[in-house]
Amino acid sequence: MLDINIVRNDIEKVKQAVFNKNEKANLDSLLEIDSKRKALLIECDDLRNKRNVTSKKISKLKSKKQDASSEIQEMKGVSDNIKQLEVNIKALTDELESILLNIPNIPASDVPVGKDPTSNVMVKTWGKRKEFSFTPLPHWEIGKELDILDFERAAKISGAGFTLYKGAGARLERALYNFMLDLHSQEHGYTELFPPYLVNRSSMTGTGQLPKLEEDMYRIPEDDLFLIPTAEVPVTNIHSNEVLSAKELPLHYAACTACFRREAGSHGKDTRGMLRVHQFNKVELVKLVRPETSYDELESLLSVSEKVLQLLGLEYQVLKLCTGDLSFAAAKCYDIEVWSSGVNKFLEVSSCSNFEDFQARRSNIRFRDDDGKIKHVHTLNGSGVALPRTMIAIIENYQREDGTVEIPEVLRPYMNGLEVINKRKKSSQRIISFFS
RNA sequence: GGAGGGAUGGCUGAGCGGUUGAAAGCGCUGGUUUCGAAAACCAGUUGAGGAGAAAUCUUCACGCGAGUUCGAAUCUCGCUCCCUCCGCCA
Numbered sequence: 001m002l003d004i005n006i007v008r009n010d011i012e013k014v015k016q017a018v019f020n021k022n023e024k025a026n027l028d029s030l031l032e033i034d035s036k037r038k039a040l041l042i043e044c045d046d047l048r049n050k051r052n053v054t055s056k057k058i059s060k061l062k063s064k065k066q067d068a069s070s071e072i073q074e075m076k077g078v079s080d081n082i083k084q085l086e087v088n089i090k091a092l093t094d095e096l097e098s099i100l101l102n103i104p105n106i107p108a109s110d111v112p113v114g115k116d117p118t119s120n121v122m123v124k125t126w127g128k129r130k131e132f133s134f135t136p137l138p139h140w141e142i143g144k145e146l147d148i149l150d151f152e153r154a155a156k157i158s159g160a161g162f163t164l165y166k167g168a169g170a171r172l173e174r175a176l177y178n179f180m181l182d183l184h185s186q187e188h189g190y191t192e193l194f195p196p197y198l199v200n201r202s203s204m205t206g207t208g209q210l211p212k213l214e215e216d217m218y219r220i221p222e223d224d225l226f227l228i229p230t231a232e233v234p235v236t237n238i239h240s241n242e243v244l245s246a247k248e249l250p251l252h253y254a255a256c257t258a259c260f261r262r263e264a265g266s267h268g269k270d271t272r273g274m275l276r277v278h279q280f281n282k283v284e285l286v287k288l289v290r291p292e293t294s295y296d297e298l299e300s301l302l303s304v305s306e307k308v309l310q311l312l313g314l315e316y317q318v319l320k321l322c323t324g325d326l327s328f329a330a331a332k333c334y335d336i337e338v339w340s341s342g343v344n345k346f347l348e349v350s351s352c353s354n355f356e357d358f359q360a361r362r363s364n365i366r367f368r369d370d371d372g373k374i375k376h377v378h379t380l381n382g383s384g385v386a387l388p389r390t391m392i393a394i395i396e397n398y399q400r401e402d403g404t405v406e407i408p409e410v411l412r413p414y415m416n417g418l419e420v421i422n423k424r425k426k427s428s429q430r431i432i433s434f435f436s
Numbered sequence: 437g438g439a440g441g442g443a444u445g446g447c448u449g450a451g452c453g454g455u456u457g458a459a460a461g462c463g464c465u466g467g468u469u470u471c472g473a474a475a476a477c478c479a480g481u482u483g484a485g486g487a488g489a490a491a492u493c494u495u496c497a498c499g500c501g502a503g504u505u506c507g508a509a510u511c512u513c514g515c516u517c518c519c520u521c522c523g524c525c526a
Contacts, residue, residue, distance in 0.1 A: 041486065045495045052495090055507045059454040068506080075506035243446095243483090372465095374483080 001361045002103050004034065004096075017106040020113050020323035025103040030096065037092040044085040051078050101211055105358040107323045108295075108332040114322030121322070123334065126306065127315030130341050130397045138342035139395045140273035143169065145403055146423050151273065160271070161263065161278040163388065168421045172394070172407070173281065175414030176387055177256045180283040180308055184384055188304045190254035190285060195234035197257060198225040203237040206363030208329030208355075218260045227260035231284035232381045239288060239377075240363040246370055249377065250289040250297060254384065256281060274388040275343065281387040287380040288365060291357065294378035295332075298354040302334050305350045305384045311410045314393050315339040317346060331356045334382075338389060342396035347389040352382030 007014050011027055018025045054075055061068040107113075112121050130136075143149025148169025154162040165173050184190040204210040204226050209217060218227040228234055235253050244251075259282050270276035285304065289297045302318065309316045321333045330353040337346035357376035360366070366374050398406040405421040412419060 038486075041495085045486065048495060051507075056455060058506060062454075072506040079506065 001100055001358060002106070003357075003361065004100060006106075007031070007100075007103070008034065014103065014106065017323075018104060020107060021104045021326060021328075022115065022324050023104045023328070026099050027103070030099045030103075033092050033096050033099070037089060037096060040085055040089050040092070044082060044089060047078055047082050047085070051075060051082065054078075098211075101205065101362070104328045105208075105331050105355060107326055107330075108354070108356075111326065111332050112320065112322040113324075115324040117322075117325050119322035120319040120325055120335070123318040123320050125315075125317045126310065127313070127339070129315060129339065132341065132401075134401045136341040136344075136396055136399055138273060139340075139392045142342070142395050142399055142403070142405065143273075146405065146421055148172070148421060149274070159278075161276070163274045163277055163280070168415075168418065169391075171415060171418075172391065172411070172421070173387060175407075175411045176390060176394075177281055177283055178414050179311075179411055180384060181254060181256055183308060183311070184254040184283070184285060184304060188252075188254075188307075190252040190304075193231075193235060193238075193253050193255040195228075195231060195238075195255055195257065197228050197234075197260075198223075199228055199234050199237070200225060203233055203240070203363075206237050206240055207233050207359050208327075208362065209233065212328055215264045216262050218262060228257060229261050230259050230282060230381075230383075231255040231257040232286060235284065235286040236288075236359055236365075236379055236381065237363055239365045242365060243374055244288070244365070244367040244377065246290070246367055249367055250287055250293065253286045254283060255286070256283045259386075273343075274392065275347070277388060283384045283387075285382050285384045288360075288377045289380065290367070290369075291375065291378045294354050294356060294380060297378075297380055298332065298334075298352060301380055301382045302336075302352045305336055305352055305382050308385050309336065309338055309349070309390075312390070312394065312408045314390070314397060316349075321351075327351075327353065329353075329355050329358050331358065336383075336385065338393045340389070340393040340396045342399070343392070347392060349385040349389045349393075350383035353380060355379045355381075 002014065007027065007030060011031065014025075015027055018027070054071055058068045058071050058075070061071070112119055114120070140149065140151060144151075146168070148166055150164040150166055151162075154164035157164075181192055185192040198220065201210060201224055204217065209226075209229060217229060219225070220227075226233075234257075235255050238253075239251070258279055260279050263276060263278060266276060274280070285301060287297050287301060306316070306318070316336055316338045319335045319337065321330075321335060326333055333351055333353040335348050336350040336352070338349050339345075340347050356378050359379045360376040365377050365379070367377050368374050394408060395405050398408065400406060400420075403423055407415055407419055407421065
């Protein structure tokens with residue numbers, strides 16, 4: 001949510017931002033409602049003041065056992081007036097808030113202006129393209145052959161767009177998120193969390209998924225709860241309606257959760273394999289920081305996410321998103337895309353965003369600064385990283401001509417020493433037991 | 437799911453429907469004192485709006501939302517959350 005004062009004082013800037021983000025907002029009527037509301041508020045305040053003053057007078061008269069009936073008569077009228085005004089003000093306030101909740105965040109000044117992803121700017125690339133002496137296969141073929149991914153049966157039990165990991169595939173998934181969580185919590189100093197997967201409407205509104213994206217969310221209508229589309233939602237909202245002390249900042253959190261997305265707007269896109277699924281695991285990093293540090297924090301957030309891919313030996317590129325590709329709540333965002341040899345393209349595995357105070361204002365997350373003033377924190381988050389596409393890249397980039405898949409070295413300790421996923425053998429890939 | 441109890445400022449905790457935005461204590465901040473510190477004493481210490489150049493004035497908020505009343509932290513109703521007991525259960 002924007003500070004309404006920015007809209008009042010610099011509406012052109014807001015209009016430009018809305019336009020650049022390919023969004024729509026009812027800005028002119030916002031100002032109109034705002035001034036109408038303010039006028040009523042002043043009128044109402046005057047009447048309330050009158051009521052307060054007279055009530056005290058009535059109290060005094062009564063305590064002296066004097067007659068106050070004329071004052072009481074007068075106040076009856078005043079109270080009725082106030083009530084009517086309050087009803088009108090409430091209606092305007094609701095309208096104002098609903099418009100305000102639908103205005104997107106303003107892009108940072110160094111974000112390139114552009115309509116669509118073609119205007120995104122390449123910031124860096126890392127790693128060398130894997131070369132193959134054969135034509136690399138896509139992960140759904142490798143996965144089927146090795147019996148580690150089963151899309152048909154996933155569709156049978158749930159529907160299209162779900163994944164069933166089996167044997168070494170399931171183990172690889174577990175190895176991946178354990179590796180990522182250990183890296184972030186032990187090497188990068190993030191506090192590991194395990195939050196609820198169901199959150200209420202207010203949390204979803206706080207981080208900006210609602211009201212705009214309700215149709216993309218899975219919802220439990222009986223309880224008005226939502227399945228989280230990302231750990232960003234529960235984790236950012238941990239501190240909603242709190243005033244943090246300056247010395248607890250910055251807060252750095254890491255959480256691995258399942259993420260649930262209806263993908264309502266993307267039917268028929270990336271339907272093969274697990275390029276785009278309704279449920280997937282993701283390690284998410286969330287930061288609550290002092291405003292003046294948030295852009296430095298964004299850079300370090302990006303670098304710890306990159307670290308994951310570097311250690312896995314996966315080629316990637318980093319893009320700075322243009323205004324038109326920026327999400328509703330973000331002020332600035334980097335996407336990390338990992339190269340995958342089978343599908344032969346770059347896959348987005350992370351978005352690292354600074355929301356400035358946009359989410360903090362919606363969720364009411366504040367801190368007391370050293371000067372004693374209470375201010376909104378800045379919030380950031382980034383994937384560190386999303387699992388399925390990382391899994392795709394590993395399977396496809398580490399495939400070998402004989403159909404086996406090599407395990408990246410950093411994952412081997414998490415795979416109980418397994419170096420290669422072979423076909424045929426029982427999916428448990430029996431290795432030395434550490435239970436004996 | 438059933439039966440009770442509760443929700444007040446950073447914390448503990450008072451609060452007959454009428455100078456209670458809120459006692460008291462703790463904590464915190466500043467000052468006096470001290471070589472310094474502690475103690476003691478004095479003072480300050482909620483947030484969000486509005487008007488104003490400013491001093492300042494003013495409104496709202498005692499879990500949330502309605503209601504009764506000239507007037508609600510205080511009375512009524514609904515909701516949420518917490519605690520205790522019973523039942524059920526991973």
